[in-house]
Amino acid sequence: MQQVITRFPPSPTGYLHIGGARTSLFNWLFARSRRGQFILRIEDTDVERSTEESVKAILDAMEWLELGWDEGPYFQTKRLEVYREYAEKLLKTGHAYWCECSARELEQRRGTALAEGRKPKYDGACRSKALGEGTNRVLRFRSPESGTTVLNDIIKGPIEFENSELDDLVIVKSDGIPTYNFAVVVDDITMGITHVIRGDDHVNNTPRQILIYRALGAKLPEFGHVPMIHGEDRSPLSKRHGATSVMEYKKMGFLPEALLNCLVRLGWSHGDEEIFSREELIEKFSLENVGKSPSIFTMEKLLWLNAHYIKEKRAEELVELLRPFAAAHNYPEKSDAFMAAAIRTLRPRVHTLVEMAEAMRFYMVEEIEFDPEAAAKFLTAEMVPVFSRLISELSALATFDEETLEPVFRNTAQELKVKLGKIAQPVRVALTGGTKSPGLFEIMEVLGKDAVIERLKRARSGRAEER
RNA sequence: GUCCCCAUCGUCUAGCCCGGUCCAGGACAUCGGCCUUUCACGCCGACGACACCGGUUCAAAUCCGGUUGGGGACGCCA
Incomplete structure (x- = not known):
């Protein structure tokens, strides 16, 4: 085949x-x-x-x-000679003729036709004048006056057009440059195009093009017009x-x-x-x-798909893609490994790289800013001793990962006879500045022991100074 | 105005060609629940459509005709 x-x-x-x-x-x-x-x-x-x-x-x-x-x-x-050659061919076989009607005249005639409720097609004024080439003359295709042209569209099925609906379209402009309907046909023929797949705004052009293929004795490609x-x-x-x-x-x-x-x-x-x-x-x-x-076209599903692909892509690849977006925030430079780790925690909760870059802020900057509302609600005076205790517990840790961190918090909460959430939210605010973030222990592992303790101290002293 | 195309949930669509298995399936969005240290993810559930009219038929989302609505084309633009 x-x-x-x-x-x-x-x-x-x-x-x-x-x-x-x-x-x-x-x-x-x-x-x-x-x-x-x-x-x-x-x-x-x-x-x-x-x-x-x-x-x-x-x-x-x-x-x-x-x-x-x-x-x-x-x-x-860059292919003007090719079109010229094919135009000659049409001229020789009588399928094309020169026309001296000016653009201005034509526009007028179109206007009148439209006003009178007629189809605004070329009236064929120069059809039998047998004009030669000349300045300001265009080459027109001699379209059959009767008959039917059928487009067997792969997508839409057969579509019939009365040739009488078609007119003698311009195929070469007065500057010698071919028009679209002629150039596509010549190109598609010479490039051996077998399947023309295009928007269905071209359906109405297709019968004209088919006629040109025929006049040129060329084999038709398959046409498939996709909806807009x-x-x-x-x-x-x-x-x-x-x-x-x-x-x-x-x-x-x-x-x-x-x-x-x-x-x-x-x-x-x-x-x-x-x-x-x-x-x-x-x-x-x-x-x-x-x-x-x-x-x-709406963005709804695109956002969902993008979130899906962000979750699926290797974090290392996302680092590369994210760098330009992070740069836009003027974040300090961080290592690929650090960013990849941060991305892994942020990944399930963003839809775009722009969102990712924004969500990443607390990982990237040294001094986080506190959301005033969150700080007022969670960085309370009663948290000062809790933070102090956490700081000393955490300082004693040799390894600083999710597995070791979680028991520390659970035990502390138990001993203080409060729910984990009671201390988790204040710590989250201390670490990220806000109340929404990835899992606390993931964050701490990525941030590292020093940064975590420093942020806890800062949050605690903020409270202490206020008193 | 003339010609051409299209018509299922808010959106993307399956089903339509080869009528019954469709009181129409999936996905996104929305809403509710579960999970849970927050927010998400994930999981479960809810809401929600065959444009309308007529015909053919025992039976129509599926076939036929019309109506309405939307879109396209009618350039010395592509």
Whole structure:
């Protein structure tokens, strides 16, 4: 069987957004799952709006998501001779003709048509003028006036279009640069693309493209149109829906595997399964299980998935990922081992690396700040003797780990005839500054004997001074 | 306006092709409980949907038609 070749063709007019990332993911997964090739192609024929920054931003995002491509990136502006060649071919076979209608005129005619309730399509004014090439002239595709074009979509099934609904689209602009509908077809033909997987906003372009394939005598690829991703108000995802750029999610402390897992489930499913590793996705992905209806992107499940992957990842790896976030807080430098130990205790209670970096504060800074409310409630005068006693007990310890610490506290509580919680909360405040934290003994083990005793003394003297 | 697509819990979805096993399953979120040194994690439970109308049929979430709603396209943008 023929090898599968898919492509992702972003236009470099902005960053890689959530929708594009999912399209890219589907193409990547499909190619990987079928042991095929995945091509990256930059569609920069809109010279006005395309920028190098955008290209870089897109590449960076693809790299972060680890969606590696086998060929490319190709740039359409570097393939102009190829399009010219194919345009010649269409011209020679009578499938294309030159048109001298100005953009201004056309806009006017469109306006009138729309106002009169007609479909605003090109009226074919230059269709039989047999014009030659010339300045300010565009090349148009001669579209059949009757008949039906059928798109057999892998995802949506057969869709019929009346050719009479289609018009003679421009395929080469007056500056000699091909338009999208022409360039994609030429590229997909010459690059041997077997499966075109893209957003369903392209469904209406497809019959035009099919017609061009036919005029060129080329074999059609398979088409699969995936439903769009919308914002919470059901309109297409845009800036006003908050974070839409893939890289913003990196900045917010999400792991790429979480974003990917979240994205793949928007439209695709595999029974009741929710968590998929990259390998599982490659093994299980198929276009047959892609749904037809649009979905809404929310952060709820992404947060849950991210929390899951944070819990699952090796602490040593998290240290690396966390460093930039910790740096943003200007924390003092700590060793990898110390940070890994701290992360292990914080891990079950955060959803993002940003939260992790914040939660880490009491481990990182020398002088913790006390939450006034917590201090007032728990660092009371009656705790002074308790702290004193704990300090002397702890000072005597040779090993300082959870196993040895717990009995010390349990015994102390028992002898003082109070519940463990009664002394645990004040100690927690003394050690962390607040009332919420990982387990007391975990914290103490990570912090170490010296720091613990120092913090207990500080909390105790704070009380003593007040008296 | 014309053409095209879509329609199951708040959200992501399973089921629909091959009607009965579905008074519709899972996950997130929410709420309650358990666990517990706090907060989480974890575990258990609750809430919660087949858009509407009609048809076919012994039987429809599943098939057909229409309505409504949402989305897309109609560029010398991609």
